[in-house]
Amino acid sequence: MAAIEMEVREYKEIEELKAIEGFQPDAPFTQDDYQKIIGEYHLLNKVKCCLLKKNHPCATEHNYGFVIRLKNGIATLIGNSCANDNFEAATALRKDINSFRAAKTRRQKLEQIKNVLNNENEIIALLKSSEKTLKDAQKTTSIISQEIGSETTKKLREMSSTRNNSVQIALARTKTSINEKTKERESHTTKFSATIGFIAGCEIFNTSSWDTLQRSINKLRDALSKAKLTQANPKSFSNQKINSVALELNEISNLELLSKNMSEANLAFKNNNPLLLGYITENKIEKLNAAKYSLKLSEKLSGKNQARALIEQFETKLKAQNNADRITTQTTDKSYRRAS
Numbered sequence: 001m002a003a004i005e006m007e008v009r010e011y012k013e014i015e016e017l018k019a020i021e022g023f024q025p026d027a028p029f030t031q032d033d034y035q036k037i038i039g040e041y042h043l044l045n046k047v048k049c050c051l052l053k054k055n056h057p058c059a060t061e062h063n064y065g066f067v068i069r070l071k072n073g074i075a076t077l078i079g080n081s082c083a084n085d086n087f088e089a090a091t092a093l094r095k096d097i098n099s100f101r102a103a104k105t106r107r108q109k110l111e112q113i114k115n116v117l118n119n120e121n122e123i124i125a126l127l128k129s130s131e132k133t134l135k136d137a138q139k140t141t142s143i144i145s146q147e148i149g150s151e152t153t154k155k156l157r158e159m160s161s162t163r164n165n166s167v168q169i170a171l172a173r174t175k176t177s178i179n180e181k182t183k184e185r186e187s188h189t190t191k192f193s194a195t196i197g198f199i200a201g202c203e204i205f206n207t208s209s210w211d212t213l214q215r216s217i218n219k220l221r222d223a224l225s226k227a228k229l230t231q232a233n234p235k236s237f238s239n240q241k242i243n244s245v246a247l248e249l250n251e252i253s254n255l256e257l258l259s260k261n262m263s264e265a266n267l268a269f270k271n272n273n274p275l276l277l278g279y280i281t282e283n284k285i286e287k288l289n290a291a292k293y294s295l296k297l298s299e300k301l302s303g304k305n306q307a308r309a310l311i312e313q314f315e316t317k318l319k320a321q322n323n324a325d326r327i328t329t330q331t332t333d334k335s336y337r338r339a340s
Ligand SMILES: [Zn+2]
Pocket: 049, 050, 051, 058, 059, 060, 078, 079, 082
């Protein structure tokens, strides 16, 4: 408890030192004369250390050290290094220095907590907006699941974990020619794949990113309530506890980042061409659903016929762009190799 009760005084000017009752800047003393720490000094100009070494004062000049009270009532100075090097760890001075430093850290942490709580409204706003961000992203994914289907949703989740968000289709080009020798008509088919786009923002389908965001929200909310308790009654909290509360409040910047990323991913996902979602699986129903969903988003009639027409129009364009006769199947890697 000594650390908690200890006053943390810091002196930055020589004038402040001179104002200390009984201050003598050149009063030599021995270990046995030490009574207590008055404070710490951090000065621009150096002052002489007054510790007696072999009958003469140390006189090393220091910018940093401690102002101490001697048993005879005199206030004097000891440089930081002398206090560490010439006093045994078990001495009163060394113990007091440790207590002084602990008290100083404690004061800094309490100050830090206070500064954060001064912006409590901003933290509450961050918690609310982060919860909304999470709900919005989850809503987007459930709309895709309902409107397009479970295979597409599953594939999007997979894309988010493999970080491969390209949409590829397999195409074929057939050329016919006359064989010079046999004079017969021959056809040559070339199969190839093409990337037709990318699905931005599929991270929102990664449920572990939801958990990460939710955990951060909970952690900050918890840290906030602990910080308020600490501020209301600091004496009932140990140095260690105060230190950890101050540290937990760092979650603010983590949550800001997580929430921003999720919100941007959700927006990016919404800006995708929904037709592309029809080409990430081989499910024909879901492809049709993607076309229906695309029509619905642009407030057009979204029946089966309109959807088929839209797909045809889209694929005609894809074939033209890739100089292909037909699209054999969609999707990447394994499924493409299987198809060819
Ligand atoms: Zn010294």
